[in-house]
Amino acid sequence: MSGAENERPADRAEPGAVAERAAPGVRAARIAKLDRLREAGIEPYAYSFDPDHAVDRARGAFEEAESAGALDEAGLGPEVRLAGRLTSVRGHGKATFADLADRSGRIQLFLRENDLGPERYARLELLDLGDWIGVSGRLMRTRMGEVSLRVSSLELLAKSVRPLPFGKTHEDEGGGRVVHGGFADQEQRYRRRYADLAVNEDVREVFIRRARIVRALRHYLDDRGYVEVETPILQPLYGGATARPFRTHHHTLDVPLYLRIADELYLKRLIVGGLERVYEVGKDFRNEGIDRTHFPEFTMLEFYEAYADYETMMRRVEEMVAAAAGAVTDGRPTVVFEGTEIDLAPPFRRIRFREELGRATGLDPAQASDELLRERLRGHSDDDVAKMTRPKLLDGLFGALVEPGLVQPTFVLEQPHELSPLAKPKRGDPTVAERFELFVAGMEIANAFSELNDPFDQRERFDAQARYRDEGDEEAHAVDEDYLRALEYGMPPTGGCGIGIDRLTMILTDQPSIRDVILFPQMRPE
Numbered sequence: 001m002s003g004a005e006n007e008r009p010a011d012r013a014e015p016g017a018v019a020e021r022a023a024p025g026v027r028a029a030r031i032a033k034l035d036r037l038r039e040a041g042i043e044p045y046a047y048s049f050d051p052d053h054a055v056d057r058a059r060g061a062f063e064e065a066e067s068a069g070a071l072d073e074a075g076l077g078p079e080v081r082l083a084g085r086l087t088s089v090r091g092h093g094k095a096t097f098a099d100l101a102d103r104s105g106r107i108q109l110f111l112r113e114n115d116l117g118p119e120r121y122a123r124l125e126l127l128d129l130g131d132w133i134g135v136s137g138r139l140m141r142t143r144m145g146e147v148s149l150r151v152s153s154l155e156l157l158a159k160s161v162r163p164l165p166f167g168k169t170h171e172d173e174g175g176g177r178v179v180h181g182g183f184a185d186q187e188q189r190y191r192r193r194y195a196d197l198a199v200n201e202d203v204r205e206v207f208i209r210r211a212r213i214v215r216a217l218r219h220y221l222d223d224r225g226y227v228e229v230e231t232p233i234l235q236p237l238y239g240g241a242t243a244r245p246f247r248t249h250h251h252t253l254d255v256p257l258y259l260r261i262a263d264e265l266y267l268k269r270l271i272v273g274g275l276e277r278v279y280e281v282g283k284d285f286r287n288e289g290i291d292r293t294h295f296p297e298f299t300m301l302e303f304y305e306a307y308a309d310y311e312t313m314m315r316r317v318e319e320m321v322a323a324a325a326g327a328v329t330d331g332r333p334t335v336v337f338e339g340t341e342i343d344l345a346p347p348f349r350r351i352r353f354r355e356e357l358g359r360a361t362g363l364d365p366a367q368a369s370d371e372l373l374r375e376r377l378r379g380h381s382d383d384d385v386a387k388m389t390r391p392k393l394l395d396g397l398f399g400a401l402v403e404p405g406l407v408q409p410t411f412v413l414e415q416p417h418e419l420s421p422l423a424k425p426k427r428g429d430p431t432v433a434e435r436f437e438l439f440v441a442g443m444e445i446a447n448a449f450s451e452l453n454d455p456f457d458q459r460e461r462f463d464a465q466a467r468y469r470d471e472g473d474e475e476a477h478a479v480d481e482d483y484l485r486a487l488e489y490g491m492p493p494t495g496g497c498g499i500g501i502d503r504l505t506m507i508l509t510d511q512p513s514i515r516d517v518i519l520f521p522q523m524r525p526e
Contacts, residue, residue, distance in 0.1 A: 030161045033126045037156065040123070044159035049134035051083040056104035058082060059147045062139035077139040082107065082149065083157065085198065086131045087166060089124075096124060100135065100149075103204065108148040109135060115152050130160030130198070166199050190521050209328045210505045210517060214281060216327035217301055217499070220320050226277040226303060231266035233259060233283065239483065240264030240422070242465075242475040243286040246296075259285035263302040264422065264496065265483045268451060271304050272491045279303035281501070292513045293443050295521060299501040304451070308495030309424075310434045313448040314411055317438055317497060318346035321409070321445070321504070328508050337441050337507045340407060344440075348409040353398065353416065354432065360401035365394060365416065366431060373397065389468045389476075391418040406439035421461040421477050423449035445504055448497035455487035 037044045053061065058080045065077040084102035091097075094113040099106050113121040115137075127133070137151040165183040183189055189196040189203075197204050218228065236255065238245040240262030250257050263280045270278045281301050288296060305312065322333050325344045329335060333345035357365045361376050373393040374385045380400035388396065394416055406412070413436050414426055420433035427434070434450035452458050461477075462484070468476040505517040515521040 026163045027161055030128050030159070030163070033128065034159050034161060037123075037126055037159070042123075042156060044156055046134075046155060046157045049081075049083050049155060049157055051081045051102075051134065053080045053082060054104040055082060055084065055100070055102050055107045058139060058149070059105070059107060062141070062147050065139075066141070075140055076150065079136070079138045080149065081134065081136045083132070083134040085160075086127060086129055086133055089127070089129065091124075094121070096121075097148075100133065101201070103208075106201075108142070108146050109137075109151050110140070110142070110148045111151045111154070115150065116154065120154070124154075127156070128160055128163070129166055130162075130164040131156060132158040132160070164195055164198050187523070190515055191523055191526070193520055206505075206509045206511060206517060207519060209509050210501075212327040213324045213505055213508060214301075214501060216324045217320055217501075218279075218281065220323050221277075221279050221303055224277070226279045226305075227275055229267070229270060229275070229278050229280055230282070231260075231263050231270075231280055233285075235260050235266075237478055237480050237482075239478055239480045240266075241284075241286075242421075242473075242477055244288060244474050246285050246287050261286050262498065263300065264498070265480060267302055267304050268491060268494065268496065269483070269486045271306055271494050272486045272489055276306040276492075277304070293503060293506075295502070295514050295518060297518075297522065298514070300498050301501055302496070302498045304494055304496040306492045306494050309450040309493065310436055310448055310495055313495040313497045314348075314436060315346075316495075317446050317448065317499070318348055320499070321438075321440075322346055324504060325508055335508055335510065337510050338512065340441070342408060342440060342507065344409055348411055348438070350411045350413055352413050354414070356402045356412070357394070357398050361397060365397075387472050389471055389473045391416070391468065392473065395419055403439060403444070404442045407441055409438060409440045409445075411436045411438055418464075420449065421465050422452055422458075424452045424454075425457075441507055443503050443507070444500070445507070446497055446499045448495065451491070451494040451496045453487060453491040453494060455484050458487055459484055 034044050061080065062077040065071060071077050082100060082102070084100045086098060087101045087106065088099035089096065096111040098109040098111065100109055111121070111124065134155040134157050135149060135151045136153045137149045140148055140150050142148050167183075183196055183199050189200075197207075222228070234248070234250075234257045236257060238258040238261045240260075241264070243261040245261050246259040248257050248259070249255070262284055263282060267278050267280060279301065281299065283297055284300050285297055288294060290296065303316075305316075322344050325333055325335055334341055334343050336342070354365045357363075361368075363372060363376065370390050370393060373390070374388065377385045377388075377393055377396050377400065381396050383396070385393070385396070414429075414432040415435050415437070417423075417425055417431060417433050420435045423433035423435045425434070426432045436448050437444050438446035452461070462479040465477040466479055469478075502514050502517050505511070506514060509517065511517050
């Protein structure tokens with residue numbers, strides 16, 4: 001189309017670092033533009049706008065019309081209304097090219113003085129990168145082959161008075177977009193996730209994919225008769241895992257309360273109540289250290305099924321993880337994480353805890369003394385091994401010597417009963433539990449049991465945990481008398497499992513840190 005052959009010269013975008021350094025002056029200039037808009041009778045913060053297409057659907061509508069031969073003589077296609085952020089502006093006298101981006105993608109705008117009129121075209125100079133705009137017009141394809149919108153009307157929806165850290169953008173030889181500069185400070189990206197999302201399409205895509213992963217997991221369970229429930233986050237007694245809790249105080253009741261460390265004990269109470277198949281997707285909180293795979297606030301999926309055991313849970317987990325992978329890979333069971341292809345197609349490899357730990361240490365974990373275990377662990381742990389209980393020593397050795405090598409999906413079976421205070425003993429070998437952990441890329445992704453439903457055995461396990469607490473283990477499980485009372489009413493044989501949504505998302509979206517898949521991770525105060 002005439003006048004459209006010179007699109008995409010250098011963008012008029014401030015590189016991120018320059019934009020941040022220049023923010024006070026740039027902000028003042030933008031506020032001055034805002035005042036000029038108001039003086040002209042234009043409200044810079046609109047009440048609403050009614051787009052009828054997302055960008056990707058608009059592009060698809062044009063291509064469909066083009067293939068059907070439905071364009072007019074000038075090559076114009078359907079008329080659409082779009083809304084999004086202005087991310088690039090390139091002016092040429094009486095014609096201007098710009099980019100508009102919404103959640104679904106980016107489209108080029110073609111703005112001409114002849115279409116908008118001299119007065120409205122002149123007001124384009126009052127727009128800035130980052131402004132939210134609504135546009136109407138007809139779709140077209142430029143001489144360079146890019147689907148674009150020939151704009152007939154433009155409305156300012158929200159003025160951006162603080163410059164977003166856009167980078168310089170150009171296309172490589174393959175037609176891909178390359179960004180230079182931009183929002184490079186990772187800590188600031190975590191602190192100001194709103195700006196990170198605004199300027200980085202790939203970050204937005206991570207969280208869109210996270211939503212698909214959770215939806216796929218829910219869909220799997222819903223289709224099998226599970227009921228989604230909500231259990232208390234503030235609890236009078238924390239339990240369901242071994243971890244240090246966050247504590248608060250309820251003023252009206254005048255009692256201490258804890259942020260939950262797991263959903264498990266409340267969900268099993270529901271099994272006692274006859275719901276039979278339940279699940280919850282929710283936040284858990286553990287007052288622990290922070291590293292690339294651990295965070296004090298994280299999202300778990302826990303599900304429990306009456307009449308099932310840990311073998312049933314293994315089949316469920318294999319199918320669920322494969323379904324979650326397919327939701328972000330167009331059905332493929334493989335993903336690439338940190339340069340390694342991970343095959344998530346069932347069945348997953350199975351190994352046994354004691355056998356693998358024995359190979360790694362040269363010891364029999366069932367017979368080795370605590371002191372010998374401490375000797376093996378020294379040099380592999382930053383913690384004070386002299387104060388560790390036997391369960392902590394076994395867990396620490398396995399984590400240091402075995403877990404890093406579990407790259408392809410692997411079920412680790414039958415942990416020692418000392419590590420599993422809520423699991424049934426294995427049939428035929430009561431020294432280990434009917435339990436598994438799923439590891440992928442060296443990270444624990446899921447943990448499941450044949451759930452202990454004998455209230456007398458459960459009391460003995462809780463009492464043993466109390467002894468570990470007396471020995472200095474702050475993360476040992478508390479004695480929950482109400483849960484024991486619930487078990488005395490009778491809980492049917494039950495399989496239960498927890499899946500870490502954040503770590504699973506890390507693997508399925510190839511993100512190096514758990515903070516990269518949490519929208520607003522806590523940070524130290526600036």
